[in-house]
Amino acid sequence: MNDKINELNTLLKEADCLINTEQLHSVLDIMAKQITNDLSDKIPLVICVMNGGLIPSAALLERLHFPLELDYIHATRYGMKTEGNTLKWLHYPQSELNGREILVIDDIFDQGHTLEAIKEWFHDQGAKEVYTATIVNKVHNRKVENMRPDYIGIDVEDRFLFGYGMDYQGFFRNLPGIYAVKGS
Numbered sequence: 801m802n803d804k805i806n807e808l809n810t811l812l813k814e815a816d817c818l819i820n821t822e823q824l825h826s827v828l829d830i831m832a833k834q835i836t837n838d839l840s841d842k843i844p845l846v847i848c849v850m851n852g853g854l855i856p857s858a859a860l861l862e863r864l865h866f867p868l869e870l871d872y873i874h875a876t877r878y879g880m881k882t883e884g885n886t887l888k889w890l891h892y893p894q895s896e897l898n899g900r901e902i903l904v905i906d907d908i909f910d911q912g913h914t915l916e917a918i919k920e921w922f923h924d925q926g927a928k929e930v931y932t933a934t935i936v937n938k939v940h941n942r943k944v945e946n947m948r949p950d951y952i953g954i955d956v957e958d959r960f961l962f963g964y965g966m967d968y969q970g971f972f973r974n975l976p977g978i979y980a981v982k983g984s
């Protein structure tokens with residue numbers, strides 16, 4: 801146990817903070833304004849993508865001051881690993897989706913397979929429109945071809961990130977900033 805704590809504390813100490821709390825708050829304010837402009841008269845169903853979307857969803861939701869509903873989906877393709885695999889569907893939303901305007905919120909748009917598949921699933925359920933939002937977009941050329949989130953907070957370099965919803969081996973989702981693992 802102590803070994804794990806030491807390992808994780810060292811990892812955090814050596815990591816680079818790429819986006820601090822203050823920067824995150826201004827990014828969230830801007831995203832919330834854009835979302836409000838587009839969706840405030842649509843009574844959207846907001847979908848949190850668990851687990852990574854939990855903190856970004858909460859932060860955006862408290863900035864959205866118009867009628868909306870909330871539900872969640874749980875799909876994961878990284879698990880405890882740092883490389884993605886097949887998407888596993890762990891929970892589907894229970895709300896009525898047919899004809900709805902949906903806003904899906906996640907922490908990161910990396911290769912994009914997760915959001916692409918989630919978006920397609922909502923369309924298959926009869927959603928009228930599916931908007932997507934992520935706090936960060938990792939910049940590289942390994943993206944899916946046909947989609948990009950409608951709302952992106954900030955572009956980040958191609959390194960392994962953690963904090964603000966994103967985990968390192970299941971840890972550090974709780975950090976109020978975004979960090980990159982040393983040497984990644």
Ligand SMILES: O=P(O)(O)OC[C@H]1O[C@H](OP(=O)(O)OP(=O)(O)O)[C@H](O)[C@@H]1O
Nearest residue numbers: 850851852876877878910911912913914
């Ligand atoms: O753009 P992609 O390459 O598909 O990666 C992005 C996805 O990966 C992470 O989820 P993960 O599978 O780690 O599950 P988690 O949210 O429970 O951490 C993250 O929360 C996104 O959902």
Ligand code: HPA
Nearest residue numbers: 910959960961962966967
């Ligand atoms: O860089 C990342 N960090 C944590 N989770 C992730 N899921 C996709 N990319 C990442």
